[in-house]
Amino acid sequence: MLFFLEERQGLSIVLKETTYRRKDKPLLKTKAPNQKTVRNRSQARAGMTLVEVMMALVITGLTVGGIVDGYIYCMTATTKDALYMAANARALERMEDARAAVWNTQSYPVVDQLNTTNFPDLVVNLNKSGPDPAVITATVKTTITQISTNPPLREIHVDCIWNFQGTEVVTNSIETCRAPN
Numbered sequence: 001m002l003f004f005l006e007e008r009q010g011l012s013i014v015l016k017e018t019t020y021r022r023k024d025k026p027l028l029k030t031k032a033p034n035q036k037t038v039r040n041r042s043q044a045r046a047g048m049t050l051v052e053v054m055m056a057l058v059i060t061g062l063t064v065g066g067i068v069d070g071y072i073y074c075m076t077a078t079t080k081d082a083l084y085m086a087a088n089a090r091a092l093e094r095m096e097d098a099r100a101a102v103w104n105t106q107s108y109p110v111v112d113q114l115n116t117t118n119f120p121d122l123v124v125n126l127n128k129s130g131p132d133p134a135v136i137t138a139t140v141k142t143t144i145t146q147i148s149t150n151p152p153l154r155e156i157h158v159d160c161i162w163n164f165q166g167t168e169v170v171t172n173s174i175e176t177c178r179a180p181n
Contacts, residue, residue: 080164086126087138087172091160094122094140095174098156105152105180114154114178116144126162138162152180 048056103114119142126136139161147153160172 076165083126083136083162083164084170084172087160087162087170088174090124090126090138090140091158091172091174094119094142094158094160095156095176098142098144098158099176099178103154103178103180114144114156116142119144124160136162147177154178 098114098119101113101118102111104111121142122140124138124140126138141159141161143157143159145155145157147155155175155177157173157175162170162172164170
């Protein structure tokens, strides 16, 4: 159906509705040259084409795929960070044990518990929480070397070596120097 409008001073006024039928044409609509045609919006665009639907599905699929990929990346990074922190804690524990060892050069006989043989390699569990509560093991290695004899000074080096997802070997290292008690 067509409506004919005439605009006067910013106001739209419906003048008339005209529809003519002829035998050779099903519907003939006429309008005057100075009148505007107003159509119903639902008639102008009744639906979407197959190409538009397919493009919408492709865009939606790419968006959802990106969100899922980002989620997986964040979960992996969070898990790796939790393991880093646990490995650091285990290395610090071993460092505290080495710093607590007695090394007294002023006593008779000299007491020296600060050597590598007193700190053998230690296999520990890296406890972590989260969606994958699998137990990850790490090896803590302690190396003690003499830096100087006068003044007496030793270096304590602790490595915590662990495997991330079976593909990446990660080493957390801590190092310090120590003098006798």
